Amino acid sequence: MGGKTLTRADLAEAVVRKVGLPRNESQDLVELVLGEISASLARGEPVKLSSFGSFGIRQKGERMGRNPKTGDEVPITPRRVLVFRPSNIMKERINQGLIRRKAAE
Secondary structure: OOOOOOOHHHHHHHHHHHHOOOHHHHHHHHHHHHHHHHHHHHOOOOEEEOOOEEEEEEEEOOEEEEOOOOOOEEEEOOEEEEEEEEOHHHHHHHHHHHHHHHHHO
16 A cells, blocks of 8 residues: 555645646635634534545543553543544445456556
């Protein structure tokens, strides 16, 4: 799985190519969309993107963990974590890509 990582700049470049917006407006658009998703999640609101998946926040309670170096028990503080659930359409796309790659080998 040694592929290239998709970056904000890559997303902005895709908007330039496919929509035809100027590069600076494309960057602003990508930042606006990502900022809105982040702000919604920070407020605790779920984010659902059709045909892609949904993002949500899950509350994790306090629990006891273990320091792997010393073996000592350490309390892990309660926190909120980001969770992502891909849509069935996204799962199918990913699995079809895997099947195509194996067929090409």
